[in-house]
Amino acid sequence: GNSVTQMEGPVTLSEEAFLTINCTYTATGYPSLFWYVQYPGEGLQLLLKATKADDKGSNKGFEATYRKETTSFHLEKGSVQVSDSAVYFCALQAGTALIFGKGTTLSVSS
Amino acid sequence: KAGVTQTPRYLIKTRGQQVTLSCSPISGHRSVSWYQQTPGQGLQFLFEYFSETQRNKGNFPGRFSGRQFSNSRSEMNVSTLELGDSALYLCASSPGTTSYEQYFGPGTRLTVT
Numbered sequence: 001g002n003s004v005t006q007m008e009g010p011v012t013l014s015e016e017a018f019l020t021i022n023c024t025y026t027a028t029g030y031p032s033l034f035w036y037v038q039y040p041g042e043g044l045q046l047l048l049k050a051t052k053a054d055d056k057g058s059n060k061g062f063e064a065t066y067r068k069e070t071t072s073f074h075l076e077k078g079s080v081q082v083s084d085s086a087v088y089f090c091a092l093q094a095g096t097a098l099i100f101g102k103g104t105t106l107s108v109s110s
Numbered sequence: 111k112a113g114v115t116q117t118p119r120y121l122i123k124t125r126g127q128q129v130t131l132s133c134s135p136i137s138g139h140r141s142v143s144w145y146q147q148t149p150g151q152g153l154q155f156l157f158e159y160f161s162e163t164q165r166n167k168g169n170f171p172g173r174f175s176g177r178q179f180s181n182s183r184s185e186m187n188v189s190t191l192e193l194g195d196s197a198l199y200l201c202a203s204s205p206g207t208t209s210y211e212q213y214f215g216p217g218t219r220l221t222v223t
Contacts, residue, residue, distance in 0.1 A: 032210070043114075043200055043214040044153075089153065096141065096166045096210055098202075100153040 002027045002094040006101035013108050019077040021104045023064075023090035026071065032093040033057075033066055033073040038103070039086045047075075047088070080108045111136055114203050114215035122221045128189040131218045133201030135182050139213075141165075141206025142184040144176060147198040147217070156199075159184055160206045188220075196222045 007022040025033065032051045036044040048057030053068035064075045073090060085108045090101040115134045123129050135142050143166075144156040155168040159178035176186040182203075188195055198219050202212035 034211075036214075043116075043216045044202075046211065046213065049211065093210055096158045096160070096204075096206070097143065097155040097168065098145075098153075098212060099155070102152045 002031070002092060002099045004090050004092055004099055004101040006088075006090050006104050008102075008104070010105040010107055013080055013106070015082055015108055015110050016079045017108075019075070019080045019084075019106065021075040021088055021090075021106070023073045023075065023101060024071050025073065025090075025092050027092055027094070030068065033064075034091045034093070034098070035062070035064055035073070035075050036089045036091060036100075037086045038089065044089065080106070082108050082110050084108050111138075114201055114213055116199075116201050116215040116218050118218060119216065120219045120221075122223060123191050124223055125191055125193060127191050128187060129191060129220060130185050130187045131199055131201075131220075133184045133186075133203075133215060135184070135201075135203030136213055139203035139205055140182055141204040141210070142178055142182065143202045143204070143212060144184070144186050145200045145202065146170075147200060148196075153200070156186065191222045193222050196220060 003026045034049045035047040037047045048059040050057040050066035056065045087103045091098045141160045143158040158166040162178045178184045198217045200217045202214045204212045
């Protein structure tokens with residue numbers, strides 16, 4: 001079946017550090033892949049997406065590349081800010097539903 | 111464009127009662143999906159409605175139901191509430207045809223006592 005595995009958190013970084021959050025998936029075919037971010041007390045915001053192999057999604061300094069060979073969609077940012085502190089969810093599209101990973105909490109200190 | 115709105119934002123109910131949550135999608139979006147978020151199970155898909163018809167359903171008991179109106183607004187109902195139903199319920203809307211990209215509302219926090 002379809003599933004998404006994310007690295008366990010929390011991830012604690014200093015401001016301006018490099019961020020990587022690993023995400024791998026199991027799916028039939030080649031689903032669209034997404035990263036969502038959730039700030040405390042809020043719903044999910046779409047951060048970026050990729051719809052086919054080798055696509056790179058990017059937004060607000062975050063990037064992720066759809067790797068078919070390794071079934072991965074790792075999230076990266078070159079220099080994190082305190083305002084990036086949130087929970088990050090990797091997801092794949094299965095029909096009209098989204099299948100989410102467990103989420104990774106990122107905490108950035110100044 | 112206004113985003114997805116959900117009402118109420120917070121709700122406290124007693125075990126055995128029923129509850130109805132409401133969601134208004136982004137204007138022009140015809141698909142509405144519902145998700146349950148809990149610390150233990152994470153984000154789980156409940157169901158999706160498109161043009162007033164349930165098009166997809168997750169693995170939840172029949173106590174969880176929903177409907178969609180002709181203006182695309184959607185409601186979900188949970189009957190005979192259990193303590194384990196305490197969760198954040200998120201609604202997401204999508205164009206539903208050429209794109210299935212989903213945009214989420216702020217959620218309804220349900221507490222069952």
